[in-house]
Amino acid sequence: MNNTVIQAEGLSKLYRRGLQVDDGLRHSLEAFLRSPVASLRRKKEETFWALKDVSLEVREGEVLGLIGRNGAGKTTLLKILSRITRPTTGWAEIHGRVGSLLEVGTGFHPELTGHENTFLSGAILGMGKREIERKFDEIVAFAELEKFIDTPVKYYSSGMYVRLAFAVAAHLEPEILLVDEVLAVGDINFQKKCLGKMGDVARAGRTVVLVSHQLNQIRSLSHRGIWVDAGQIRMDGNTHEVVSAYESAMARGDTNGHSQDRGTATKARFLSWEIAEPGLEQPHTLATVGPIALKFVVQVTSAVHMGHHGVTLYNHDRQLIWGWAVDNVELEPGVHELRYSFPMLPVRPGPYSWAVSLYEEGQLLDAWECLPEMIVATENFQHRYDHWSGVLNIPSKFSIT
Amino acid sequence: MATASPSTVPLSLRSSTVRIEPPRGLFELRLREVWAYRELLYFFVWRDVKIRYKQTAIGVLWVVLQPVLNMLVFTLFFGRLAKLPSDGLPYPVFYFAALVPWTYFSYALQMTTNVVVDNQRLITKVYFPRLILPISATLSGLVDFSIGFVVLAIFTVAYGIRPTLAALWLPALLLLAVFTALGVGLWLSALNALYRDVKYVIPFLIQFWMFASPVAYPSSLVPPRWRWLYGLNPMAGVIDGFRWAITGRGHSPGLLLLASSAVVALIVLGGLFFFNRMESSVADRV
Numbered sequence: 001m002n003n004t005v006i007q008a009e010g011l012s013k014l015y016r017r018g019l020q021v022d023d024g025l026r027h028s029l030e031a032f033l034r035s036p037v038a039s040l041r042r043k044k045e046e047t048f049w050a051l052k053d054v055s056l057e058v059r060e061g062e063v064l065g066l067i068g069r070n071g072a073g074k075t076t077l078l079k080i081l082s083r084i085t086r087p088t089t090g091w092a093e094i095h096g097r098v099g100s101l102l103e104v105g106t107g108f109h110p111e112l113t114g115h116e117n118t119f120l121s122g123a124i125l126g127m128g129k130r131e132i133e134r135k136f137d138e139i140v141a142f143a144e145l146e147k148f149i150d151t152p153v154k155y156y157s158s159g160m161y162v163r164l165a166f167a168v169a170a171h172l173e174p175e176i177l178l179v180d181e182v183l184a185v186g187d188i189n190f191q192k193k194c195l196g197k198m199g200d201v202a203r204a205g206r207t208v209v210l211v212s213h214q215l216n217q218i219r220s221l222s223h224r225g226i227w228v229d230a231g232q233i234r235m236d237g238n239t240h241e242v243v244s245a246y247e248s249a250m251a252r253g254d255t256n257g258h259s260q261d262r263g264t265a266t267k268a269r270f271l272s273w274e275i276a277e278p279g280l281e282q283p284h285t286l287a288t289v290g291p292i293a294l295k296f297v298v299q300v301t302s303a304v305h306m307g308h309h310g311v312t313l314y315n316h317d318r319q320l321i322w323g324w325a326v327d328n329v330e331l332e333p334g335v336h337e338l339r340y341s342f343p344m345l346p347v348r349p350g351p352y353s354w355a356v357s358l359y360e361e362g363q364l365l366d367a368w369e370c371l372p373e374m375i376v377a378t379e380n381f382q383h384r385y386d387h388w389s390g391v392l393n394i395p396s397k398f399s400i401t
Numbered sequence: 402m403a404t405a406s407p408s409t410v411p412l413s414l415r416s417s418t419v420r421i422e423p424p425r426g427l428f429e430l431r432l433r434e435v436w437a438y439r440e441l442l443y444f445f446v447w448r449d450v451k452i453r454y455k456q457t458a459i460g461v462l463w464v465v466l467q468p469v470l471n472m473l474v475f476t477l478f479f480g481r482l483a484k485l486p487s488d489g490l491p492y493p494v495f496y497f498a499a500l501v502p503w504t505y506f507s508y509a510l511q512m513t514t515n516v517v518v519d520n521q522r523l524i525t526k527v528y529f530p531r532l533i534l535p536i537s538a539t540l541s542g543l544v545d546f547s548i549g550f551v552v553l554a555i556f557t558v559a560y561g562i563r564p565t566l567a568a569l570w571l572p573a574l575l576l577l578a579v580f581t582a583l584g585v586g587l588w589l590s591a592l593n594a595l596y597r598d599v600k601y602v603i604p605f606l607i608q609f610w611m612f613a614s615p616v617a618y619p620s621s622l623v624p625p626r627w628r629w630l631y632g633l634n635p636m637a638g639v640i641d642g643f644r645w646a647i648t649g650r651g652h653s654p655g656l657l658l659l660a661s662s663a664v665v666a667l668i669v670l671g672g673l674f675f676f677n678r679m680e681s682s683v684a685d686r687v
Contacts, residue, residue: 008421015685083421083528085684092421103526109448111455123444124527152455 003095005176005207006058006081010090012231013051013076050076052231053090058176060096063208065222065239067215067246070316073231074211075180078102081209082178096207099126099174105165110154110384114145114164117153121168135171142193143167158380158389163190170197176207181351195221213351215243215372216282250371268304268331268358270368271297276339285375289395290344295337296356296370304331308359309338316351321391329358346394349376424681430673434530441529445537449512450544464545465552468500475500479617488619488651490644494560498647499616499640501549506578506636507607509542513586514603517594517683524684531680532673535590539583546575557647565649574642577658580665581635587672591679615640620657632660635668 051073058064066074079085081092082100107124108117118139122132132139140149143163153161179198199221202208212218218225218239225242227235235242274283277293286292296311307329313321338356352374357367381396382389435442454460472493479485480492487495516538517524517531524531557564593599611617614636623631631637638661642654 079684080421083419084525086424086681087421088423090423094419094421097417098419098528100527103522106526107523109452111452112448116451120444120448123441124523124529129440129444 003060004057005060005095006056006092006209008057008081008090008092009055011051011054011077011080011087011092012049012089013073013080013085014047014088015050015076016047049231051080051087054228054231054233055090056226056233056236058207058209060207061205062224063202063210063222065218065225065243066209066211066228067213067218067225067243068228068234069250070318072228074228075102076231077228078178078180078209078211094176096175097126098176098178099172100178100180101125101169101172102178102180104162104169106169108153108161108165111152113152114140114143114149114156117164118149118168121165122171125169125172126174127172131173139164139167139171142170142197154384156384158382158384159190161384162380166190166194170194173201174206176209177201178209180211181213213373214285214375215247216284219243247371250369267302267360268298268300268365270356270358270366270370271299271335273297273354273356273370275374277341284372285377286345287377289346289378289381289393290342292345293339293341294354295339296354297335297337298331298356298358298366299335300331300333302333304329304358304360304365306361307331307365308362310357310359311340312355313347314353314355315347315391319391321347321352345376346392347376348382348389348391348393349378349380351375424678430677431530431532435532435536438529438533442533442537442540445533446541446544449537449541453541453545461548464548468497468504468549469552471500471504472497475617485618486622488621488644490648490650491560494557494562494648495619495644496617497553497556498644501546501553502575502578502639502643503611503614503616503636504549505542505546506582506639507611508545509539509579509582510586510589510607511603512538512542513582514589514593514599516586517590517679518597518600521594531683532676535583535586535676538590539579539586542582543579553647562648562650564647567646567649567653570642570646570653574639574646574658577635577642577661577665578639580669581639581661584665584668584672587669587676591672591676594679594683610634610636613637615644619644619651628657629660632657633664635661635665637661 050071054073054077066077068074076085078100079102080087081094082098082102084100084102105121107121109120112120115136118136119129119132122135122139123129127135140146143160143166145160145164145167148156148160153164156164177198195217198208202221208222210218210222222239225235225237225239225246226233227242227246235245273294273296275286275292276295277291278288306327308325308327309329310323310325312323315321354370354374355368356370358365376393378393380389381393457463459466475496476492480487480496490498513535516534520534554564589599589603613634615622620628620631620637620641638654638658641651642658645651645653
């Protein structure tokens, strides 16, 4: 039980910003010809450390949750441990067979049938041919796709696609499983089923390293938490302690990544937010496209006159999805609920963050990037491929007349 | 490790310690690991072949049609109109014997060049020895080749040409074509990952290369004192050798083949080195 299965010492990763894009030969030739010195110097400026001197040890059977802001370095760490990318400095040793799950449907090809994709994806994720053959019926039953397994997946609905992809992944039985955020897609019932399966894996004594924005998921699955902030380990310990510390730090706006300016006045403070309707066991997970209602709880200590209140919704990539504001807000002292109802919130599944603000006569009273993040886990009505699915998730009807 | 019963873990991946380190500048070939992942290599080839036949309406028929149509065009223009010599062979046999290996080579080279870019999603999401990709791309063309080869064999016999002992050279010649495609493909696929311009250069390269090989004309057309230079093109040896091995006529490529093999060995070694250097950073770039 106490064998070390992952040991990492001083892992660092230097990325070059902007060089990942398709530069083309012409571009680099041009840049070099125009000014050889500058083109070399600029490269230096565009680098950044995604991970800086991270050391950790994971023991057999541990379920480790990695938490932290977007861009904090969690995924980079996972990519190094799963050997997708190599560290710039430092080293790690892994004892045992590693399975990594950084995407749903890795290796799926639209022209191939569900049956064929099960074998292909299984092999890519590290299963042997005989192992897949043995588990095949179980995988198909788990995905509930018995009838369609010989249909090319290009004819699958996105729900079916995700189910099959998950089912294959859920049947991986590596000794060490590295999982990145993949449970944030798919409809909530199927998510639960996968979590159950993942829990079985953990109970079977396998080691799991899990990255998730869903803090409750981390709480319920993992024994140990590591909080990664600005490429470094900020805290390592018991899950509940680490998650709580992270949550309260985020509420204070205290992270190296994004510092939150919550204003100097103590007249008003946002306290919490939740999805008010439909009432859910998980008040920060949106499982329906609409109608829905949200409430933001604000505590006011002395009356606010001529207030200005704004709300914004950002996606995972910090892209502004929606914003709205109201003037002439009057608030008496006390605790208020600012309530928003929407006929629908058709955004693509994934993690989102709300931000709310309150001003009085141009002076900031409080601006809060709401925690926890909102997880949208609705049924997906989008194109099967990420590439084409866009930002909106709108149920549509198609007909030929 | 104690938790996994031996039967659930395929032999090839059974517990081992992996050390993750920064890329070192020198050669780190890990061919043993490629071998350990041979099942995945098989699946990549299987995928390429399946998809290739599924996306086309007449599927396998294309494999036969492509060299046959080319052969007809060559026979008509280079043979009947331009009256190029054919070393005493009937034009259709002369061209078809060259087009079957050439079609394989040009297809394999294209596939291999694009393989890293085409699989970039995979590369950024899961680990496997990246070398598997160009190898699988080179191998997947062999299915087409086999079909083409059967047609070629029937065709040759139909023209009354009986196989001779020279046919025993065919596997070696094919191997040379495979390694040429792999070696050059390793260079080009790595370059393609860095500069997408390579994709546009490929059609010209293949066309140019075809005319630099004895596909449309016999190599006897090349003046003897330039032969050695001609032999530096490995496909010259392969194509010449194919004609000779299939028909038993003409002269064995002998020395030409020796020069070609040496060149290919250098290209493959250099390609492995270059690909390896690119491999360590490709997940960060593509």
